[in-house]
Amino acid sequence: MKAIITDLDRTLLRTDKSISEYTCAVLKKCHDRGMPLMAATARPERAVLTYRSQVGFDALTTLNGARIILPSGVLENGIAPRSAEAILRRVVDIPDVALSMETGEGAFSNKPIPEWNFRAFEGFPALPTESTIYKILLSHEGETIQPEVERALTPDTYMTVAEGKLIQVMSTAATKWNGIRAMLEAAGIHNREAIYFGDDYDDIEAIKNCGTGVAVSNAIAEALAAADIVAQSNDMDGVAHYIEKNLL
Template structure:
């Protein structure tokens, strides 16, 4: 018998968010009803807090897991933080700059978001605080993640082998990969969150679609995949709901938890 769910965690892009990046009023209403019934709501996203700010304002979650699990906060209280050291970050950035098979390099730090692209505005309003940096000088600060545009996958794989202290994630269908601390995962953040809330992992339901959701889908009490999820997520999920464009997250919550 499944335990009563006390915490619902959902990924944003391609999970709670529709393909056009919107959240339906139906989904927002279901989330509001969960909170009224005492169920904690968390979002777990690869986005930074800055890039997710508009959605955080709309959803008003109890907990935000950002940067793919590198940071977890309950309101303004930090529950979990896992960053790359300044030394590793600067060395990795230098190697990326020197590679002819790597183009754009973006870096997320506590103080800001940096890119070596001169077209920073292309990122849209989610990245209004982005700063141009050609990385000719070391940043000399810890980083949440370093995301690079790769022209050949071999180049990124060589970097990954050189930095075993980093996790290496390739985004599905995109020529981008992300480097972060190997312990900066959503499930590691969730393990600290359940301690903080004094609940069990079996009392957590997690929704996701992509490879960085795998840990929470496998290890939470209920791991629910949206139907548009990648094969690995669909195969390990305990349940499958409708797609992100069908408000699959909200539909499952309403049917099973409300």
């Protein structure tokens, strides 16, 4: 394998969102041997800066592929403004919906979320900014709203559900796999020469298409079924143990 690519939450990160000293040491050995380290995550760039400095990732796919940070620059796959407005008009009146949006100017929400640095915006379904719309996020404390959100999608958007409750709407061009392909192409590495570690639905395509696809043992059943190999759980530093045993 010429490149290591990993998801962050519930894969490389422990449940408390930390990276162990052991994992950092193993990844440093990979870096020292000239093996590119890449991450693919649903998190925005601002939420991975600490991990980037700890690990020294060479490239990042953030926001499920809506924003890709390469050594040579940034690629963006945002939702078309017309599509974003159409979706917002259809979902804004769902009772008690928590609605937020990741944009090039930061995150906006119909309810203030200071711990996530989301700014309150009362103007939905109008767009809060003219900058790139990366992702629309919806959640509900009561009954599921997935069918209503699915009906609101436009032909150029799709949705995923994270941890069974957070609905994420993105451009069809914004997928982890598209981001991974862009990172590998920039590095001159074929996808069959890369190993991928993941745990959730949005990791399955990469698990299937990379040369080696690894699911941590705490992954969802569908990711475990798609994987070539199952590593130890995220809380047992499964990614690092697999790398140390098989790649170093």
